[in-house]
Amino acid sequence: MTSHGADAERRWWKEAVVYQIYPRSFKDSDGDGVGDIPGIIEKADYLADLGVDCVWLNPVYKSPNADNGYDIADYRAIMDEFGTMEDWEALRDALHERGIKLIMDLVVNHTSDEHAWFVNSRASADNEFRDYYWWREGRDPSETDLDPDDYDTPETVDEVPPNDWESFFGGPAWEYDEGTEEWYLHLFDRKQPDLNWETEAVREDVFEMMEWWLEKGIDGFRMDVINLISKPEGLPDTDPENDIETIDRAVNGPKVHDYLGEMRERVLDPEFLSVGEMIGAPMPMETARQYTTPGPEGDGLSMIFHFEHVLIDRGDDPLELVEWDLPDLEAIFDRWQTGLADEGWNSLYFNNHDQPRQVSRYGNDGEYRRKSAKLLATLLHTLRGTPYIYQGEELGMTNYPFDSLDDFRDVATLNPIRNALEAGEIESFEEVKDRARAMSRDNARTPMQWDDSEYAGFTDPESTPWIGVNPNKETINVEAERDDPGSVWHYYRDLISLRKEHDVLVYGDYDPLTPEHESLWTYTRTLDDDSLLVVLNFGDGETRFEPPATLEGAKAEDLISNYDADADDVAGVTLRPWEARVYHIL
Incomplete structure (x- = not known):
């Protein structure tokens, strides 16, 4: 056995436990049914008591909420329903006073279509912001197999998009703009146009914005779908014969390391926590090491979120579930533990705002809910890497029993089902209900369960939460678990303490x-x-x-x-x- 740990460079973010907060669902302080920043401040002592070292805050920027804040209209303003910039500064101070660091979500593959950059870009084909986004002329349908009837264009427009890419949320990845008679690219929702990183001004504006937030005292960034920022030259069609889909064309583009290298030189510092979300799987280990190796040989990210283990039960269809077994899951973790042993660092997670609840997915959320929740926690806190706790994970929160399509809020769940209904691929929601229940991102977004009251202490009893509260809040909640020494919450607290006491668990x-x-x-x-x-x-x-x-x-x-x-x-x-x-x- 070769010893790597003894020579590892020590960093605070390697030794930290990170707690992820989805603000909309954490704690509502003003009774409007939506969580907010003052609500997080109210719970700062809770975070300190749990023992976490860092908070990752999901987007709180100004947004029309087409994708719950991942469609940003102003990177330097706070969404009204979350509070004010003064509230955010108070949160930063409250966390720092308790020895807890703060990282922000960086969403720069795309913006909202209401961002000033896009509003200007859309205004005319020759304005200075036009090249901030991917605008292209359409194609003659005779040149492709695409059908004009599949696209939302005026009857007078007899053309199809520049390529056949599909949005990750369902439907085409291109939207026709009548004003300028061109199409713009959106790999996610149509209200999330992709930024064109080939334009130097885009990169300059993004780096300046990052510097602005770092000067405000944050401790790093979680970088949303950062391996999508470089698009392939010519934006080629997919290739079904060779099993090349949109995601294969879009990820890890030819200039992504150039862009991240520029970001490293301009903005990043090894003392900042920078974790890049890397959509797609599996990722070659040499690519992962390129992202996480310190410069100038690498991109200098602290670590990445890969998707291999959270795609283990997913098929090719958005609503297809497949069977998996433990050796398959362990093989994925073993590959990453070994692959990043000499260079790079692992992030350790099962849960986040985009994944179902871990105990329902990888454990047993019935008879052995508490035992399996503790076992999964043991795994993530004793592997080599930085553990991430998603809010409510420390309670053993479970998936929600969604009963109708109206119960869902997430476009990534709703769009594929609505598209399938419209296309006649399914006759009713009942046909896919079990799969939607198991897979929806909304499972992670139901309100944090603070107590056993009507809305679990998340919001005022006379209010209405923006999404349903899990009925099991009567037994699974912070108040009950803190009073029970044998609870999942206390087990998490012990694990966090244990990791601080034993360097071997880190290095x-x-x-x-x-x-x-x-x-x-x-x-x-x-x-x-x-x-x-x-x-x-x-x-x-x-x-x-x-x-x-x-x-x-x-x-x-x-x-x-x-x-x-x-x-x-x-x-x-x-x-x-x-x-x-x-x-x-x-």
Whole structure:
């Protein structure tokens, strides 16, 4: 075994635990049914008590909310329903006073169509902002297989878009503009036009905006779909014969490393936390290392969010679920743990605002909800990398029992279903209800459950939350879990403390022991002479674990377990359903 951890460069963001806040659903302070910045300030002590080191704040910028704030109309203003810039400054100060750092969401692949840049760009074909976005003339339908009837254009326009790309939210990735008689690119919603990073003025304006926020005292950025900012030359069509889809054309473009290198030189600093969301999977490891290697050899991002493990149950169709097994999941993590052992750093997550609740997806949200929630937490907090906690994860919050299409708010759920209904591919929502329930991003966006009151303490009882509150708030809520020493919340608190006490959990090498086992995931973490053994049983049944010969009979201390599991040596043991154990090898 080669030791990498002992030589690792120490950074605060490697040792941190990051807590993600989706402001719209965290805490409503003014009774309008929408979470806000003053509500987050109210809960600053809660975050400090949990023990987190950094908050990642989802977008709070001025936005018309076509995609819940990821369509930004003004990067230097706060959305009215979230509060004011003074409120944001008070939040920054409240967190910093408690020793908690703050990173902001950077959304610069696209803007809102209400951003001044796009309003000007759309005004005429020859104005100075035209090249801030991707404008192209349409094509003659005879040159392609595309059907003009599939596009929302006036009857007098007999043309189709510049290419056949599809939006990631469903439907075409191009929108026709009658005023200038050209099409603009939007890889997401039609109200989210893509910025053209080939235009130097775009890059200058983005870097200046980033500097402005850093001067206001933030500690870094989470960079939304940052590997989409470079588009391929000529914007070629997809290639179904060779299984090349829109996402394959759009990700990791030819100039993305040039743009990020320029960002590194202009804005980034190794002391800032910069995490890039890298849409698409699987990513070649050499590409990942390019993104995370310090300059000038690399792009200098602290870490990336890859999508490999959160696409494990997704098929080609937006609403297709596929089966997966534990060896497949572990193989993905093993690849990344090994691949970034020498260069780069891992981000560790199952949950975020774009993913279903982890205990419903990877665990058992019924009989073994608490046990499996603790096991998943044990995994993420004992691997090599920086753990991210998404709000409510520390309670073991579950998916929401959506019953009708009207219950959903997310365009990524609604658009594909509405398109399928309009195209006659399905006759009713009931045909896809179970899949929508399992996959929707709205599962993560239901309100934080603070207590067992009507709206879970999220908003005023006489108000109406912007999205439904999970009925299980009566038993799964902060108030109840803080009063229960055996709760998921207290387990998370213990894990966070444990990580601060043991450098081996941060910098130690990772070595898997049972990579092919259908229910056991076991590994060691080693830093110099310090060693831990992690044993996890992913399943509703019992599983026998026999330690390898190198560890058999070794003296051990049980550091943490989701069952009572005192031990003074490493011996064969029958693990109970969803049991997790972490041993300190003495």
